[in-house]
Amino acid sequence: MKKYIVYLILCFVSCFIFSCTSVYEKGDTSCIPEGMERLTFKVIVSSSKVVGSNTRSTALEKENEIKDLFVKIGYYDGDHYRNFYSTQNGTIYLDSYKDSIYRASIEVPVGTFRDGDNIYVWANQEYPIDVTSEEELTTPLYMSGIGTIRDRWGGGRDFEADVHLLRGVAKLRTVVRTTKRSVLGSWNININQVETQILHMPSCIRPFAPFETHRNPAANDWWNDVYHRYIDCTLGYLGWWISWENSHLLSSVELPIDDGVNVDKVTETSYDRYIYENWLENESDYDENTNVTALKVRIPLWNNETGENRTIESVIPIKTNDSYRILRNHIYTVDVRVLSLDEVKIFTDMLDWEDVAVTGDIVGGADFDIDKKEITLIKDIADPVKLVKVDCHAPGRLSIRALKSNKTDLMSTTDLQLYCNGITETDKLADNSGIYDLTAAQVMNFYCTTGSVPANYEGGFIEISSDNVHVVYIPIGSLDTFIPLDTEGTANSYIADRGAASYSFIATIMGNGANGIIDEGKFEDAMGNILTKAAGADIHPLSAKLLWQDTDELVEQVALVNGRVQVKMGRSQGNALIAVYDKANPNAEDAKVLWSWHLWCTAVPQIIEFTVPKTGNEYKMMDRNLGATTITPALWTTQGLHYQWGRKDPFTSPLKNDEKSTTLYNVRSVGSLWKITHEEPLTLAQAINNPDIFINRTWSDDTWCTKTSDSETTEMRYVWGNPEGTIADYPSSTIKTIYDPCPVGYKISPFDAFFIFNESGVNMNGVTAYVEDKMIFLPITCTPDWAVSPATSGMYWSSSIFGRRSDDFYWQKMGALLYFYPKGTGINKLNTTLWLGFVQAGSIRCVKE
Structure with a gap:
């Protein structure tokens, strides 16, 4: 009998919870205890990004994990925040939702929360701790972010917010390798004994990183308070070495790299180094000998003929984009290429940890790579050009959008029109937004045409996301500077001798113009009309198109702009044929070629x-x-x-x-x-x-x-x-x-x-x-x-x-x-x-x- 009663109670509780959840989702606040109000908020952590061309790496296990959560609400009045909550004192309920997204809730007396209040969130540690030692590699990372509270239904009891968390640290990835250019002879890198060491430590760490893309516009002047801009860090120097002997190694891996060098051997750590940001207000305050973050690398070599040993040692100040700042939530790659015993080339690069979209259902987390970091476009492109290639590595949902500079509003299709895997009308993306449910790994190719007002998409973005977990934003800019090829006259071919530049030439004159017409020859134009010197050699095209090129990516874009053909080049040697048409769409079935020009990409002939x-x-x-x-x-x-x-x-x-x-x-x-x-x-x-x-x-x-x-x-x-x-x-x-x-x-x-x-x-x-x-x-x-x-x-x-x-x-x-x-x-x-x-x-x- 007692078991039966317990069973009924459990059924009643289950039904009550289900019912409460059901009505709660419809805006009914009857499930919230009387006299209380509830704040439910999503906490989104940037997904891990695998570096594309230069390195490969295995991310830290549980890199996106949130173990503890700390929240402050409202403004800072000089002494304290209006409210403080944490999972440690039991005032925050935290639940993992999907992958790197968490759902948390706080219940407090009515009147505590206000629509428009700022919510300041940080995770895992109440204060930043040292994560550079091997002992700390398994510790969940310090993260922080800001959101804005919204009154969900306008009743004052049910509030919600979305908060993106940035990691308070940066990743440091190191690769040591030989390339096809290496001339080591009988010398070989002793792979298992390569060592790295951090020499300098950060001067300043900020509790909340002031990245405009990760703060809500509603944030008030509290943000600029000097006290909260950053805190001093006196961690000092690190003296220990980390040897690759105890890490998992990848060897003889063929990797494409950005300078076209084929790789023979690659050795790299299978985990990442985590270091705090080094952030000073003024770049001139950095001193390479004291407060610049640097990496020391020891590369042991041995001679397989003589048995001799030698060590190459190099100190590498981490500097990217002409800055010594180490920014949180970024990935720093150090590519060490051993070309000879006396020559080592160092390449450094900085990438973002990608942010996560807040909209839509969260399902899975398929990863992908893209072939563009930024895009510049000519206006009035009528024949669709390559925009971006997306290499999807796993099944999942992929979405793409062309967005204005606010990363919210869709770009008008009259300014930029996206196409997916083709250039017909059916390949166009309605409203420049597309969602694709992929059942297998595959490559997606996206093309575009452009409108007549490039200023409308200056500062815009192509947003690509997979399952709302991995998101990238590719900035779009306008290309409006071209080298004229017709300053000395017009012709049917032009020599483009300045490498992969951008060129233009007049498209309203046939060949060398009226001087090229011999009346007795009964020359014809594209319409079959007999040309005369007196009538001239003018045409009135409406679009332009690349007919062919004998080298792929020699010509990347072609457009007709104000009576001139404009061409964006990708490579420096080869031949191409460009035509203009009597229709606005050069691919229309009835479009007729009015004239064509040969673009000859070679050095100026002697x-x-x-x-x-x-x-x-x-x-x-x-x-x-x-x-x-x-x-x-x-x-x-x-x-x-x-x-x-x-x-x-x-x-x-x-x-x-x-x-x-x-x-x-x-x-x-x-x-x-x-x-x-x-x-x-x-x-x-x-x-x-x-x-x-x-x-x-x-x-x-x-x-x-x-x-x-x-x-x-x-x-x-x-x-x-x-x-x-x-x-x-x-x-x-x-x-x-x-x-x-x-x-x-x-x-x-x-x-x-x-x-x-x-x-x-x-x-x-x-x-x-x-x-x-x-x-x-x-x-x-x-x-x-x-x-x-x-x-x-x-x-x-x-x-x-x-x-x-x-x-x-x-x-x-x-x-x-x-x-x-x-x-x-x-x-x-x-x-x-x-x-x-x-x-x-x-x-x-x-x-x-």
């Missing part, structure tokens, strides 16, 4: 001057082929790009001798091979509309252009500006036309420029000529239709056609060219009287106008 003995014509020729990024004979990047005779747009060739076609990339790193078609010949307008399509006809003496389809049409001889030049005629001057592919100030070589070459100069890599002690070299090449075969010859177009008579149809579709076979092919021949059909692809060597 000029070689010479006079052709046979004709007396003087030329100033480039030292490299159009599109070449090197001039070394044995490298395939010396051959440059290839052109069908009369076309302004290039086609790629292999970048190395592997019998494979070059992969072309767009701004999203999506690769493809170049396009080829066997369709009927194009008009000039259609060639402009399709700058990335190679017309491959059946016969080598055929043409890609309809202008040579009958014997009475001879306008093609004007296209490259040399209507009087033939295989037998050598005019002293030619005209650069709007279809000429050469950069500003250059034009295609007339035919007689190649008369300086002869068979005696042919070698295994090409042909060489010497003019007054100046060498000119033409490398062997392989054309696009032969791209999968080794280069066995050289073919260089001139601006001349082959035909001698204007009424001879057959010869009006032939171009005059230099052709040679190198040594080793069994032919060793150079031909300066050869012709081939316009459909063939040849190399170009530019000369000065």
